[in-house]
Amino acid sequence: xxxxxxxxxxxxxxxxxxxxxxxxxxxxxxxxxxxxxxxxxxxxxxxxxxxxxxxxxxxxxxxxxxxxxxxxxxxxxxxxxxxxxxxxxxxxxxxxxxxxxxxxxxxxxxxxxxxxxxxxxxxxxxxxxxxxxxxxxxxxxxxxxxxxxxxxxxxxxxxxxxxxxxxxxxxxxxxxxxxxxxxxxxxxxxxxxxxxxx
Numbered sequence: 001x002x003x004x005x006x007x008x009x010x011x012x013x014x015x016x017x018x019x020x021x022x023x024x025x026x027x028x029x030x031x032x033x034x035x036x037x038x039x040x041x042x043x044x045x046x047x048x049x050x051x052x053x054x055x056x057x058x059x060x061x062x063x064x065x066x067x068x069x070x071x072x073x074x075x076x077x078x079x080x081x082x083x084x085x086x087x088x089x090x091x092x093x094x095x096x097x098x099x100x101x102x103x104x105x106x107x108x109x110x111x112x113x114x115x116x117x118x119x120x121x122x123x124x125x126x127x128x129x130x131x132x133x134x135x136x137x138x139x140x141x142x143x144x145x146x147x148x149x150x151x152x153x154x155x156x157x158x159x160x161x162x163x164x165x166x167x168x169x170x171x172x173x174x175x176x177x178x179x180x181x182x183x184x185x186x187x188x189x190x191x192x193x194x195x196x197x198x
Contacts, residue, residue, distance in 0.1 A: 001033065001192045004173035006040045006166055009098050009129055010055070012074050012085065015119040017170040017182040019083055022116065024188040035192060039111055041099035041158050042169045045092070050130040052093025059087070084124045091122075093130035100154045101135050105144045113142045 005021065007014035025035040045058075060067040071087050078085040098118050105114035117138050121127040127134050139146050170182060174191055183191070 001035050001174060003037045004040055005037055006042050006161055006171040007169045008042045008044045009095050009118050009122050011044055011169055013182040014170040015123055020185040021188050023185045024192060027189055028192055039102050039106060039115055040161055041154055042161055043095055048092055048094045050094050052091040052128050052130060055090035055092040056088050058092045086124055086126050090126040091128040093128050096154055097135055098129040100150045101139060103150055104147045108144055110142055110144050114144055117142050
């Protein structure tokens, strides 16, 4: 099964969806199946800067007085799925450098591990995933050899994703189907196990 996953790293629903995908893919692989995933970039905020700003400030602008309750709710939801979200000191920054690193990692066969580490870096460790020193350290942790360049390729892929009509993430594309949102592990498992239409 070939899967496309369209996402952005700071998106909480993208992280939840990816964690569920990882579990579903592990089940299929344990049964002898093959799952390959192509990561496609999306930017929730193309105007975000490399230095970034506190994510809680961004959420308060978006949700107003309900921001703190929204953060508490998503942190509780994450815990119920074995994830730790810590958004009160997280950094909202440009995600193009992170997507570029994912593309580098994918070419080295380490895309899945790199995506998981970047999600955790943002949502749990509250790191600035636009900072080059941080990204170099994370690449080293995952066993990815750093490569400079590639910004234009990522921008071109971002444009292609937009041209395909994607306006929100996460989005999965598999076997001609395009289920949207943070699907359950069981739904993903069933979708990836379903026969491919002729």
